[in-house]
Amino acid sequence: MTSRSKVLRFSGQHTVDCSSCRSSPLCFTGRLPVDEIAELGDIIRPLATLNKGDPLILQGSPFTSLFMVRSGSLKQVTTTGSDEYLVTAFFLSGELIGLDAIGEGRYPGSVVSLETATVCELPFAEFLELGTRVPELRRRFLRNLSLEVGSERLGMRLLLRRTAEVRLAYFLVAMSERFRRRGYSPYRFRLAMPRGDIANYLGLTVETVGRTLVRYRDQGLLVTRGPEVHILDMPRLERLAEASGRRRREA
Amino acid sequence: MTSRSKVLRFSGQHTVDCSSCRSSPLCFTGRLPVDEIAELGDIIRPLATLNKGDPLILQGSPFTSLFMVRSGSLKQVTTTGSDEYLVTAFFLSGELIGLDAIGEGRYPGSVVSLETATVCELPFAEFLELGTRVPELRRRFLRNLSLEVGSERLGMRLLLRRTAEVRLAYFLVAMSERFRRRGYSPYRFRLAMPRGDIANYLGLTVETVGRTLVRYRDQGLLVTRGPEVHILDMPRLERLAEASGRRRREA
DNA sequence: CGTACGCTTGATACCTTTCAAGATAGGTGG
DNA sequence: CCACCTATCTTGAAAGGTATCAAGCGTACG
Numbered sequence A, B: 001m002t003s004r005s006k007v008l009r010f011s012g013q014h015t016v017d018c019s020s021c022r023s024s025p026l027c028f029t030g031r032l033p034v035d036e037i038a039e040l041g042d043i044i045r046p047l048a049t050l051n052k053g054d055p056l057i058l059q060g061s062p063f064t065s066l067f068m069v070r071s072g073s074l075k076q077v078t079t080t081g082s083d084e085y086l087v088t089a090f091f092l093s094g095e096l097i098g099l100d101a102i103g104e105g106r107y108p109g110s111v112v113s114l115e116t117a118t119v120c121e122l123p124f125a126e127f128l129e130l131g132t133r134v135p136e137l138r139r140r141f142l143r144n145l146s147l148e149v150g151s152e153r154l155g156m157r158l159l160l161r162r163t164a165e166v167r168l169a170y171f172l173v174a175m176s177e178r179f180r181r182r183g184y185s186p187y188r189f190r191l192a193m194p195r196g197d198i199a200n201y202l203g204l205t206v207e208t209v210g211r212t213l214v215r216y217r218d219q220g221l222l223v224t225r226g227p228e229v230h231i232l233d234m235p236r237l238e239r240l241a242e243a244s245g246r247r248r249r250e251a
Numbered sequence C: 001c002g003t004a005c006g007c008t009t010g011a012t013a014c015c016t017t018t019c020a021a022g023a024t025a026g027g028t029g030g
Numbered sequence D: 001c002c003a004c005c006t007a008t009c010t011t012g013a014a015a016g017g018t019a020t021c022a023a024g025c026g027t028a029c030g
Helices: A034-043 A124-133 A135-160 A164-181 A193-204 A206-218 A234-242 B034-043 B124-133 B135-160 B163-183 B194-204 B206-218 B232-243
Strands: A045-050 A054-055 A065-071 A074-079 A084-092 A112-115 A117-123 A188-190 A221-225 A228-231 B044-051 B055-057 B063-073 B074-079 B086-093 B108-113 B119-122 B188-189 B221-225 B226-229
Touching: A034 A124, A034 B074, A054 B124, A065 A124, A084 A193, A084 B135, A117 A124, A117 B119, A124 A135, A124 B135, A135 B086, A135 B124, A135 B135, A164 A188, A164 A193, A164 A206, A164 A228, A164 A234, A206 A221, A221 B119, B034 B124, B034 B135, B086 B194, B119 B124, B135 B163, B163 B188, B163 B194, B163 B206, B163 B226, B163 B232, B188 B194, B194 B206, B206 B221
Parallel strands: none
Antiparallel strands: A045 A117, A054 A112, A065 A117, A074 A084, A074 A112, A188 A228, A221 A228, B044 B119, B055 B108, B063 B119, B074 B086, B074 B108, B188 B226, B221 B226
16 A cells, blocks of 8 residues: 655755746745845755656655655645545645645655656755744745645635536636646646546546546537647636536525 | 625733633644743734624735634635635634635635634734744644645545535534534534534535434434534444445445 | 524435446557 | 557446425524
8 A cells, every 4th residue: 555665865965056946936935035045945955856656755754845846747645544545636846745744744645746747855844944034935935835725725615516517627727727827828738647636636536527528528618638638718618617506596 | 795894893902811711722822831922912912702693804804813713613704706605614712713814915705703702813913023033833833724734635625525424424523523622522512503504614505414414313323403413423423424435436 | 473594304307426348548578 | 560458538328416496394583
């Protein structure tokens, strides 16, 4: 169950040039004053490269570091007591991994690479220490954590009352937006995760996701070819994603 | 929509004796050294008293403070663009309100009292400033925030794949545990929120919640009388709450 | 005393899961 | 380079769980 496979090692090197990081505009450290960026660079351990399927974190291992995605994408999966497999998050470049581990002191799920990806390691103790001297860093970090609380809280409550059609639209619009902010086309992108992971993440089955995609295609909303998504009618897809609930009634 | 009703005012008084607070063992500030507790007391504005239905926070208003529940309970509700009413959280004594507002700088939902309740106000700017001098306070706060991220992330993903029977069991077990930690009986308690709010929170309808409670009663799991809950067979209820998923199949 | 709100109960429709094969595609080894 | 294997995606038919719609019922409070 907890296959103790190759857990990656970071290079011993102890300096990163954050100022040259392509993810920096998205990273919560982005646009910090130069001096402080440099200090961060002293802390951050750079550039583990992961291949598809490589684990970055094993569920239950002690929390030591946050990880910042520089390129590629990863998923977080939690296995519950009854051997249930739950996809709890996807991480794209510029996003922070491990925010949910600080509280318990252990990582609540395994994090696995969905494709070739690179990450930076941010040892938490040293990060906290740096925070003592850089209030702005603290503020950014709190902001980041808080946004996470809010979006999980609201996003999930929303999904709970939604049909498959709306859930998937919501997911695709969100992904599209995430790609757009990374400088990619919001209309054509490649979803690195398999259908099964999407279904699991949305609380649906693979079959339902598949059928829903077919319906979208029939309605001229979008087309998919394997992992490739091509959105044809974004306005309508967005309207669908925002659609209130199940059927008629208002609560 | 945003009924500008009586928004409560705090007394001008500027000192709170945290050390005498009954919620202190549950509050994230609990068990801090005495000096620091005292400093907190200088910041915290005490004791607004709310009656059932009184709003503490109006959705969209600028974020200025966190609130700590001293007694009673409250709910957070978010109204979406399409006038959909979503219950996104319940707060019991010792819990922090407003964690999800830090990021956006606005409160993402209204917070309304479910019964007579008292809260302390914790102005955020001053709290941050105090954090500069008290690293332990920062750590506690981060821990608190992180736990929130984790439980929302996992808890919700779980609910998404659950039947009404399991969702409600999960909710009742969680509430029972929260009461237990507050020194009340975990077997007999009073849920201050109406059925409709529970249903909404769990992504169900009132009818389904009602019918499910009847089924529990028929099975000898628990009985309800209005807001009163009396759990008869906790082990079985817990097993039900942990039950894996919809029907047979494993993911 | 009545009105309102919350809770119950019943019948029906519908979405999604479940079960079961089949079709594709990517990767491996002969 | 092709055959095979496995994981992934597709399609179909049936069952099941909830939402929906519609009344009743109780109870609290003005």
